[in-house]
Amino acid sequence: DQQVKQNSPSLSVQEGRISILNCDYTNSMFDYFLWYKKYPAEGPTFLISISSIKDKNEDGRFTVFLNKSAKHLSLHIVPSQPGDSAVYFCAASHNAGNMLTFGGGTRLMVKP
Amino acid sequence: EPEVTQTPSHQVTQMGQEVILRCVPISNHLYFYWYRQILGQKVEFLVSFYNNEISEKSEIFDDQFSVERPDGSNFTLKIRSTKLEDSAMYFCASSPSRTGNYGYTFGSGTRLTVV
Incomplete structure (x- = not known):
């Protein structure tokens, strides 16, 4: 099941620079998209979400962009900090439903 | 900040045994879920629970699995024969x-x- 896909298993970025994490989906029924961050030995932590009626949502250093025609979303972190080093998952749901479909995750490493 | 608490943190069991995984959701939350992540794989949805009944479940959640909210605070996942x-x-x-x-x-x- 590859309905939500994160093609980059890892990303390395210098502190202070922008981190861009990408996610693609195939199910056109998805109408909410979410990003989670996960540290080792912890559960995923909700970061930011976007509804399919929007193309951008911003919260502090985190911005999510949605391109519905390309079925693509991205998470921008500006500026990146060493504490942002974690695995980032995108997830999607439809009809604002309960079930989330997760991507495989991207490990972000922010170097000081 | 309110937390979801899970116990135990690590459980080892013999094949064929029953296990119960326990969770205490945030007190004013109404929807409860179980997900799993097999090592090296994606986080997968198992089941959602609302108003004392299952609202959605995945193909993984077969007859070997069950969920229960036995009291006002706990939410459990049982695997009958692991x-x-x-x-x-x-x-x-x-x-x-x-x-x-x-x-x-x-x-x-x-x-x-x-x-």
Whole structure:
């Protein structure tokens, strides 16, 4: 099941620079998209979400962009900090439903 | 900040045994979930629970699995007869409403090892 896909298993970025994490989906029924961050030995932590009626949502250093025609979303972190080093998952749901479909995750490493 | 609490953090069980994974969701949340992540694989949805009944479940959630909210605070996942392939990290989560823009709050997980 590859309905939500994160093609980059890892990303390395210098502190202070922008981190861009990408996610693609195939199910056109998805109408909410979410990003989670996960540290080792912890559960995923909700970061930011976007509804399919929007193309951008911003919260502090985190911005999510949605391109519905390309079925693509991205998470921008500006500026990146060493504490942002974690695995980032995108997830999607439809009809604002309960079930989330997760991507495989991207490990972000922010170097000081 | 309110937390979802899961116990135990690590459970080792023999194949064929029953296990119960326990969770205490955030007190004013209404929706409860179980997900699992097999090592090296994606986080997968198992089941959602609302108003004392299952609202959605995945193909993984077969007759070997059951969920219960035995009292006002606990939410449990039971696996009746564990298999080797049930070895995974199991995450409980809760939310105040359907997913929407709120996301879930996840617990730290229970690592289940079936030997």
